[in-house]
């Protein structure tokens with residue numbers, strides 16, 4: 001009998017896309033998983049248990065082994081730097097991490113950068129040889145340059161609508177973001193058959209989706 005896989009699922013914008021991918025891979029996921037406030041959801045048909053987590057916490061649950069695997073954005077993986085295996089690029093929830101400023105921004109002496117991703121931002125500016133003060137915010141990052149808290153921000157851009165609506169410009173794209181399948185190091189050994197089986201099911205779907213995309 002295969003062992004139950006504990007899956008840390010990010011609540012919010014990634015969940016629906018991830019559930020859709022699992023369904024396309026032939027895994028039964030009920031439609032109403034994210035309709036309730038339940039946080040631990042057994043899915044016996046799939047031999048899984050979903051742990052509905054805040055996205056930024058997914059790598060923590062996986063590193064500590066309370067979840068065997070998880071789904072998380074590359075942005076969070078790079079920021080959190082947890083000791084987990086990155087198994088697959090799922091190609092969903094695509095966006096990019098960028099440096100953003102007001103159009104008339106000029107380099108100055110004391111540069112402040114606001115972001116939800118202080119580690120990513122600090123690393124990036126250090127590599128650029130720029131000394132900056134990084135200010136951590138938790139949301140509505142675009143406010144910072146508008147009201148004078150920071151000169152620039154490091155944040156995600158998807159459609160560009162938020163930038164447009166706030167009169168901001170993308171100065172540099174730092175890296176592309178998609179969601180990744182990650183695994184706990186011990187679970188990867190102990191539940192290798194179950195995890196490999198899931199990976200190959202997902203890979204087949206992604207290969208199929210890739211063909212559709214490249215044909216369109």
Ligand SMILES: Nc1ncnc2c1ncn2[C@@H]1O[C@H](COP(=O)(O)OP(=O)(O)OP(=O)(O)O)[C@@H](O)[C@H]1O
Nearest residue numbers: 012013014055056073074075076093094095156158
């Ligand atoms: N437009 C976008 N803005 C932000 N994240 C996006 C976007 N598109 C895709 N993503 C991906 O979705 C992930 C989760 O974003 P989501 O907004 O659901 O969570 P969150 O930012 O932690 O929100 P909250 O703090 O409200 O829980 C991000 O880590 C990123 O990988």
Ligand SMILES: O=P(O)(O)OC[C@H]1O[C@H](OP(=O)(O)OP(=O)(O)O)[C@H](O)[C@@H]1O
Nearest residue numbers: 139140141155156157158159160161162
């Ligand atoms: O390019 P766009 O399609 O406009 O998407 C980018 C916006 O989406 C995210 O914000 P989110 O909705 O997570 O809000 P928050 O940062 O205030 O939590 C991100 O921080 C940007 O503000």
